[in-house]
Amino acid sequence: xxxxxxxxxxxxxxxxxxxxxxxxxxxxxxxxxxxxxxxxxxxxxxxxxxxxxxxxxxxxxxxxxxxxxxxxxxxxxxxxxxxxxxxxxxxxxxxxxxxxxxxxxxxxxxxxxxxxxxxxxxxxxxxxxxxxxxxxxxxxxxxxxxxxxxxxxxxxxxxxxxxxxxxxxxxxxxxxxxxxxxxxxxxxxxxxxxxxxxxxxxxxxxxxxxxxxxxxxxxxxxxxxxxxxxxxxxxxxxxxxxxxxxxxxxxxxxxxxxxxxxxxxxxxxxxxxxxxxxxxxxxxxxxxxxxxxxxxxxxxxxxxxxxxxxxxxxxxxxxxxxxxxxxxxxxxxxxxxxxxxxxxxxxxxxxxxxxxxxxxxxxxxxxxxxxxxxxxxxxxxxxxxxxxx
Numbered sequence: 001x002x003x004x005x006x007x008x009x010x011x012x013x014x015x016x017x018x019x020x021x022x023x024x025x026x027x028x029x030x031x032x033x034x035x036x037x038x039x040x041x042x043x044x045x046x047x048x049x050x051x052x053x054x055x056x057x058x059x060x061x062x063x064x065x066x067x068x069x070x071x072x073x074x075x076x077x078x079x080x081x082x083x084x085x086x087x088x089x090x091x092x093x094x095x096x097x098x099x100x101x102x103x104x105x106x107x108x109x110x111x112x113x114x115x116x117x118x119x120x121x122x123x124x125x126x127x128x129x130x131x132x133x134x135x136x137x138x139x140x141x142x143x144x145x146x147x148x149x150x151x152x153x154x155x156x157x158x159x160x161x162x163x164x165x166x167x168x169x170x171x172x173x174x175x176x177x178x179x180x181x182x183x184x185x186x187x188x189x190x191x192x193x194x195x196x197x198x199x200x201x202x203x204x205x206x207x208x209x210x211x212x213x214x215x216x217x218x219x220x221x222x223x224x225x226x227x228x229x230x231x232x233x234x235x236x237x238x239x240x241x242x243x244x245x246x247x248x249x250x251x252x253x254x255x256x257x258x259x260x261x262x263x264x265x266x267x268x269x270x271x272x273x274x275x276x277x278x279x280x281x282x283x284x285x286x287x288x289x290x291x292x293x294x295x296x297x298x299x300x301x302x303x304x305x306x307x308x309x310x311x312x313x314x315x316x317x318x319x320x321x322x323x324x325x326x327x328x329x330x331x332x333x334x335x336x337x338x339x340x341x342x343x344x345x346x347x348x349x350x351x352x353x354x355x356x357x358x359x360x361x362x363x364x365x366x367x368x369x370x371x372x373x374x375x376x377x378x379x380x381x382x383x384x385x386x387x388x389x
Contacts, residue, residue, distance in 0.1 A: 029377040030195065031216030032223070038072055039190030040203075041212070041219055042163040044146040045349050046186075046252050046303065047091070047124040049139050053171035056181045063123035066168040067136075067146060069112065069188075070119040074161040077199040083116045085160060089148040090384060091124070091139030095264050095299030099336060105300035106140045107260035109384070111151075116162065144301050145254050145349075147382065149212060157203040157212065159193035172363050182355070182366040189349055189370075192220050207381050214256060214347070215379035222256060222347040224330040224378045228371040230273065231322050231354050233307045234315040235362075248362045251309070251325070252351040254301040257332065259383045262340040265332035268297045269348070272328070273313060276320035292318070303353070325352070327371075347380045348373075 048064040073079035093106040112134045126138030150160040165188040205213035214221040273292040294310040306313035350371040357364030
């Protein structure tokens with residue numbers, strides 16, 4: 001069937017005379033990384049360094065964390081068969097609020113080589129998963145984040161936008177007899193190198209030796225505002241009915257503004273939570289899309305349950321099961337005479353993690369959401385004291 005559209009221009013012109021003008025959408029900041037495309041840097045915002053868990057049903061013994069790293073040929077490049085790509089990894093731990101520990105974020109680094117179009121998997125507990133697992137040391141803490149970037153044979157950062165990967169998190173066990181049925185996964189956060197550079201170009205930071213600069217010149221950057229879906233905590237039976245599943249929800253937050261193995265300033269963020277919308281349209285009902293504003297802080301990395309941030313973040317108080325969180329205004333402030341770190345706006349990466357099931361473990365089911373961002377580019381540096389490049 002064919003349609004003749006000769007009338008369209010005149011009609012559109014007539015409509016345009018009566019339609020209001022709309023503001024153009026601001027262009028995407030060219031310095032902002034596209035976390036859905038392969039990158040020269042990859043970040044896994046959460047690992048668990050713990051005893052492997054016995055799964056329910058098949059009784060397989062599997063690691064609590066399985067990191068899957070893969071490499072593809074960068075767009076516009078030519079790669080040879082079985083081409084090796086060397087990746088420098090750092091396990092990064094959160095710092096403690098206890099001044100005795102001096103706000104130091106410990107790290108352990110190691111290298112892994114993967115072939116183009118290949119994939120390797122390793123655990124976060126130092127134990128090989130299979131005979132093919134690469135040698136990866138256990139991190140110096142139970143939880144934190146993992147960052148990796150492509151280097152050449154001289155250990156210099158290079159542009160190779162080919163890293164992809166995922167993380168699988170398991171457990172904990174409901175009981176020793178039943179094992180664990182909870183398993184969840186998330187996609188690694190990828191960051192591309194300077195868009196003007198060619199594949200293989202050595203990347204250097206003008207800000208200092210041993211720094212990875214996410215400033216648009218060395219690597220592209222990330223924002224400081226995040227959006228996410230949350231399920232408010234419900235640890236005991238009660239309203240809202242008839243849904244009775246019990247759950248705990250956690251925010252996993254981290255910043256790339258890290259001086260590893262040195263004292264770090266705490267990162268402060270403001271949090272706005274909104275409950276669900278009313279099922280029927282209403283602009284006046286105060287009980288829906290109602291805001292609960294609060295704040296929190298962390299040193300390099302954190303995982304916090306909603307009700308530990310604010311006791312009002314429950315389904316009973318909010319009146320709904322789910323809602324939205326906005327994490328904003330991330331910044332470091334001067335504290336305790338720390339001079340190895342800089343104050344000011346910082347980047348944010350986040351996950352929302354939900355555990356459902358029977359109290360007190362809430363371990364039968366779990367799932368993770370990656371968070372969205374507002375495209376608000378913030379330049380930053382990740383400093384690695386063990387690397388000289």
